[in-house]
Amino acid sequence: GQQVMQIPQYQHVQEGEDFTTYCNSSTTLSNIQWYKQRPGGHPVFLIQLVKSGEVKKQKRLTFQFGEAKKNSSLHITATQTTDVGTYFCAGPFIQGAQKLVFGQGTRLTINP
Amino acid sequence: GAGVSQTPSNKVTEKGKYVELRCDPISGHTALYWYRQSLGQGPEFLIYFQGTGAADDSGLPNDRFFAVRPEGSVSTLKIQRTERGDSAVYLCASSLMGAPGGELFFGEGSRLTVL
Numbered sequence: 001g002q003q004v005m006q007i008p009q010y011q012h013v014q015e016g017e018d019f020t021t022y023c024n025s026s027t028t029l030s031n032i033q034w035y036k037q038r039p040g041g042h043p044v045f046l047i048q049l050v051k052s053g054e055v056k057k058q059k060r061l062t063f064q065f066g067e068a069k070k071n072s073s074l075h076i077t078a079t080q081t082t083d084v085g086t087y088f089c090a091g092p093f094i095q096g097a098q099k100l101v102f103g104q105g106t107r108l109t110i111n112p
Numbered sequence: 113g114a115g116v117s118q119t120p121s122n123k124v125t126e127k128g129k130y131v132e133l134r135c136d137p138i139s140g141h142t143a144l145y146w147y148r149q150s151l152g153q154g155p156e157f158l159i160y161f162q163g164t165g166a167a168d169d170s171g172l173p174n175d176r177f178f179a180v181r182p183e184g185s186v187s188t189l190k191i192q193r194t195e196r197g198d199s200a201v202y203l204c205a206s207s208l209m210g211a212p213g214g215e216l217f218f219g220e221g222s223r224l225t226v227l
Contacts, residue, residue, distance in 0.1 A: 042203060042218040043155065088154050099168045100145065100216065102154040
């Protein structure tokens with residue numbers, strides 16, 4: 001079965017609107033990471049969450065790790081055109097495996 | 113160098129040919145990953161090295177794919193008898209820590225096109 005599901009697959013917003021992407025795992029995670037990939041670019045690390053219920057903020061970005069450590073979210077407040085890109089969660093979604101697996105990503109586009 | 117370096121940046125080859133893609137990680141990073149990314153998809157795990165050894169190669173799609181990291185630094189991904197379905201961007205990433213924790217630093221990728 002699918003180890004990780006990231007939703008939505010696409011999101012189009014007006015500049016200034018908020019945006020949220022969700023990542024759901026079928027297994028309990030030791031940690032979860034978030035990456036951003038600009039069009040034509042490579043993934044760039046944003047943050048890592050480790051603790052149950054952890055919330056971390058980076059300016060307009062808020063990252064949460066669920067209490068059960070099976071889900072996570074990224075929320076962007078008042079989007080700007082520089083937020084355009086695809087946001088991926090990544091984690092050890094396969095229990096016992098060492099590899100870091102990426103979600104399918106949420107592609108964010110913004111109407112200025 | 114300051115970042116992860118991948119060469120070539122673009123490779124066009126014919127079906128059935130052999131291809132090598134090179135990755136030079138950040139100095140001192142013991143962990144090295146290869147991913148493959150098709151258009152509109154997330155990076156797909158291929159193989160993970162901790163030092164010189166492949167700690168997890170479960171993502172290699174078949175025996176045409178092979179990767180080495182003989183001295184624990186530079187890695188080469190080798191693809192034999194290329195097929196059109198191998199066309200993708202091959203991403204290399206390195207990390208100071210081993211999986212599953214630790215920030216990954218990605219290279220710009222090698223875009224492979226198999227005609």
